[in-house]
Amino acid sequence: MTDTKRVFIKSYGCQMNVYDAERMGEALAAEGYQQTQSVDDADLVLLNTCHIREKAAEKVYSELGRIRVLKEERKAEGRALSVGVAGCVAQAEGDEIVRRAPTVDFVVGPQSYHRLPALLERSRAQPGVVDIDFPAEDKFDALPGRTRPGLISRGPTAFLTVQEGCDKFCAFCVVPYTRGAEVSRPVARIIAEAEDLAAAGVREVTLLGQNVNAYHGEGPDGRVWDLARLCYRLSEIEGLARIRYTTSHPLDMTDSLIEAHRDLPTLMPYLHLPVQAGSDRILAAMNRRHAAEEYVRLIERIRAARPDIALSGDFIVGFPGETDADFEDTMRLVETVRYASAYSFKYSSRPGTPAAGKGEQVPEPVKGERLQRLQALLNEQADEFNRSMVGRTFDILLEKPGRREGQLTGRSPYLQPVHLSAPHAAIGDVMQVTVTDVAGHSLFAEPVGSVSAEAPRVAVGGAA
Structure with a gap:
């Protein structure tokens, strides 16, 4: 060396x-x-x-x-x-x-x-x-293992890429041009990396992909596995208490994945499922290939399978040609679905994408006013969701020291930061807590029962 x-x-x-x-x-x-x-x-x-x-x-x-x-x-x-x-x-x-x-x-x-x-x-x-070539070889095979001596020490959470690229070609998006077509890693290599992470103390993995629920990797049986089957296999790894995934497309939200949310306690009840707009006309112009009503019906099926699931989404306002009526359709969809959190942006032209050359560009002041209204509604829903946590009891994963002496910070099943008093040695533990207060996007909680540095780890579960 x-x-x-x-x-x-x-x-x-x-x-x-x-x-x-x-x-x-x-x-x-x-x-x-x-x-x-x-x-x-x-x-x-x-x-x-x-x-x-x-x-x-x-x-x-x-x-x-x-x-x-x-x-x-x-x-x-x-x-x-x-x-x-x-x-x-x-x-x-x-x-x-x-x-x-x-x-x-x-x-x-x-x-x-x-x-x-x-x-x-x-x-x-x-x-x-x-x-900037797209190599024929699998780049992940050429990379060193993730637990080699001398690498950065790990916390209890980690990202794990399982899929890259996108074949959807949404009119506003550069991903197909910068990341290429959809490619899924073989199951065996993902499992090996996840086992390395678990051996290094990782307790939660977030599976990543530009279109992660389109995952279709080769399984050890020679057959194609979908994301649901991969999650079932990952849930068998000793030490891994939590599984998340992002980002998803509504077209790839399969019955098997919905059933995995119903059946797997390790699969967290939080789903980021972007819709982008609530107007069918704008969704067609975006090449999203689904209607607003189809998205709403999909959400109903997901909630029927996992009633406590929290929804997150992405929204673009001011897409070329968006009228006041189109925007009101988006507001109605948000009112119908009700999100725990969401990301929203003004449309911005990306060179090389189909939407970049469209006419009917929405004036910036109009985009700004629409974004302000949408964000006010989304923030209201997020605040309501966070306030509903007070008095709830669920498991959190303690991730790092908090800002105050003797305080640790973890994540709820719904990805909210949770602060509580606990010993430093408890980092990496999954602990049952009761939420006592909320401030902004953060929750404050107390452990259920006594806490000691030797407190045993417990299996993670959904919200009580």
């Missing part, structure tokens, strides 16, 4: 980028790199970028401008600083990044980062290397 060097990784955007950043850090650890939280201490700066939101690329170039100054200061001191750009902006911009920001030594796409060590070595001899 080479002498220890330091890498600073800044990750933007989605949870999959968080996972990718961790895997890149693991690949670099094999080359003698330790991660640092300070860019000033770094020998290598790696920006792991996101291309979903408007002006994402410009934010990267702005960040690179600040890094250029640091690199010039290092050069004056006789010290080297390598700079790389990874992720979806890297995939979309490619050579343009190196042209606009010569301070960048290499560019690597989200399907190529397993080649990061070799790419870094090449860039030292010839800066400006770009690798």
Whole structure:
């Protein structure tokens, strides 16, 4: 192993980028790199970028401008600083990044980062290397194991990518162009990674995919497994108490997955199921391939199977051609479904997507007013859901120290942060608590029964 060097990784955007950043850090650890939280201490700066939101690329170039100054200061001191750009902006911009920001030594796409060590070595001899190819090999096979000595110590939760890419081609989305077609990892490799994580103390895994419930990986029996069957298998791993998954598409919410929510206590009663709009006309223009009423009926089936499930969603306001009547349809859908939490955005044009060239662009002031109204309704529903937790008893996973002395923070089955007094040694425990208060999006709770540093772990369950 080479002498220890330091890498600073800044990750933007989605949870999959968080996972990718961790895997890149693991690949670099094999080359003698330790991660640092300070860019000033770094020998290598790696920006792991996101291309979903408007002006994402410009934010990267702005960040690179600040890094250029640091690199010039290092050069004056006789010290080297390598700079790389990874992720979806890297995939979309490619050579343009190196042209606009010569301070960048290499560019690597989200399907190529397993080649990061070799790419870094090449860039030292010839800066400006770009690798955004979609490789034939499985990048996950080329990455080091997740529990090797010297890697970042783990907390009790972890992300685990099971699927990448998307075949839906929603008119507003860049994912099919930056992440490629839907690809699912084989079951055996997912199970092996999950078992490694559990052995390292992970108690909750969140399965990731751009379209995760479209998972269709090869099983050990040679047949295709869906996400439901994968969840059943993961629930058998000793030590794993909780399973989550994100992000889903309504078209892939199968009967078997709904039944898994009914039958598996390890599968948390929280579902992120974006609908984007409540107008059939706008849903068709978005190429969502379902109607608003079909989405509502699907929610009813899910709630019939798991009555205590909490729903989260995504919404876009101001899509090209959206009228006041279309927007009111979205408000009615939100009133009907009632969400525990949601993400909402003004439509922003992404170059290369079908919607980018559409006419009938909605004026910014109109988009802003609609977003304000929608968010007020969503926040009202989220507040109501959080207040309904007071007096409830359920299990939480204790994840980390809280802000106050003697306080720990965990997550409810519904992903809400929960704060309570408990010893530091209880981190990683699943503990039954009763919610006593709510403030904003956070819950406060008291343990059920006495708590000690030696308190045994208990099996997780749904809300009482």
